[in-house]
Amino acid sequence: MIPYGRQTISEADIQAVVEVLRSDFLTQGPAVPAFESAVANYCGAQYACAVNSATSALHIACLALGVGKGDSVWTSPITFVASANCVLYCGADVDFVDIDPRTYNISVECLAAKLAQAEKTGNLPKVVIPVHLSGQSCDMEAIHRLSQQYGFNIIEDASHAIGAQYRGQSVGNCRYSDITVFSFHPVKIITTGEGGMALTNDAGLARRMQLLRSHGITRETSEMTHDADGSWYYQQIALGFNYRLTDFQAALGLSQMQRLDEFVATRHALAKRYDDLLSHLPVAIPWQHSDSYSALHLYVIRLRLNAINKTHSELFELLRAEGVGVNLHYIPVYWQPYYQEMGFKIGYCPEAERYYGEAISLPIYPGLTETQQNQVVLALRKAVTV
Incomplete structure (x- = not known):
């Protein structure tokens, strides 16, 4: 059977993983920040937060933007369920905007009409999640203009779109969004086995997502409620999750980035x-x-x-x-x-x-x-x- 999608693994990829397996760090080591830097630099974003799936990245992106009970988030109906489920994880409501008949991405015309109606009824969304179906970018400049008019945040679900461009610039630079999310599932453009990443140009959002991916725990004294008891000390300052990416997964991703x-x-x-x-x-x-x-x-x-x-x-x-x-x-x-x-x-x-x-x-x-x-x-x- 010829599959619809399949990973491409080279000997260099295998060697990169083997090197980590033979190292001192299988997780929480140097490979993850190296991978984050490579993706951020490629895309032209300031910060990147690697996690164990794009679903996890969408979840912490919503949380970092303060999505919660009583909020509404809109997305495309033609997407994997994770694009909508991430909203429900936060206790918020999800709604859908119809697609463009040519690109199959979220329709800017339908979005504008739905926003105008929502403004009249006081039901504007807190966040809109455009999905770059098949790897083709949504019309992000137009969506961004609407965000400025109606006051919502934007998470780009670019799970299909690492390596893509919009108006000559890399998808993931967050010029027209608060956060962009990538997927590294084996059928995607590059793979870490399972894995995802959230990119942003906002230092506060980046720090919030970094906390949420690892139990909400900090070792930064500036973030603690009182002086540390000793060099071993840490504090949980948020309700986070174990969404970390391993170092051998990051090594595979870093190697794949070269191609x-x-x-x-x-x-x-x-x-x-x-x-x-x-x-x-x-x-x-x-x-x-x-x-x-x-x-x-x-x-x-x-x-x-x-x-x-x-x-x-x-x-x-x-x-x-x-x-x-x-x-x-x-x-x-x-x-x-x-x-x-x-x-x-x-x-x-x-x-x-x-x-x-x-x-x-x-x-x-x-x-x-x-x-x-x-x-x-x-x-x-x-x-x-x-």
Whole structure:
């Protein structure tokens, strides 16, 4: 089976991990800050906080911005559930904004209309979480303008988008947001096995997230309520979590960072080849905004079902039967039973639901060969024409 995504591990990556395993520090050592510095420098952000998953990064980002009971946070319905769950962890309410029909990211027009209505009823969000689906940046300048008008904070869920650019600058520089979050799951652009990172240009937010990732404990005397009892002393000054990233995971990430641009360039070459090979099939290929250079974590096509004599599900299963591990990113979050119990109904975000009824993610990752890509296209051509 050709998977939709797969990690690319080199001998240099393996050696970097082995060196840490042979060192004195498997966790809370020098590899984590080195990895944080590498990502922050690459993106042009001032601070980075590595954690054990992007979900954890989203959680502490919300907490650092003071999200809590009585607050509302808005995000896209076309995302993994973590983008919304992080809000519920904080005791706040989550809501969804429909997507743009071309980028599949949060629609600025829908967001503006929803904000105008919310202002009238006194229900403006505390935070908006735009999701850079497939690695293509949302229209962050426009969202930032709305944040200044309506007074909300912004967390960029860039789990798909390390190595991407928006208007010629690296996603993650936080020019248009308070915090940006990356994921390092094995199917993402670079990997630490499991892992994530939150970037910010705000020293206070950075320190708050650093505390929250490690039990809320400090050894900094300036943060303590009284003088330390001795060199062993620490204080818990917040209710934190064990969200730390290990040093051997960080070593893998640091090694992978050296090939980040290469990985993204390879994905672009594969996407261009898909674009050409699929041009005569009844499918819509991914649309790329001129302001964005996508990391291309996903290559999502939409089936023109009115020109195909099969259902969405039938095509999906035919491709799987041919050894092509297609996937679907994503089911609208509010369709999940847990969210349905909150009162969300089918029809809430019509464009997201249309997308869900037609989308299929084709395999794309740096190790995908031309032979395998030809197999994917052949299987798709067979499925849509037979």
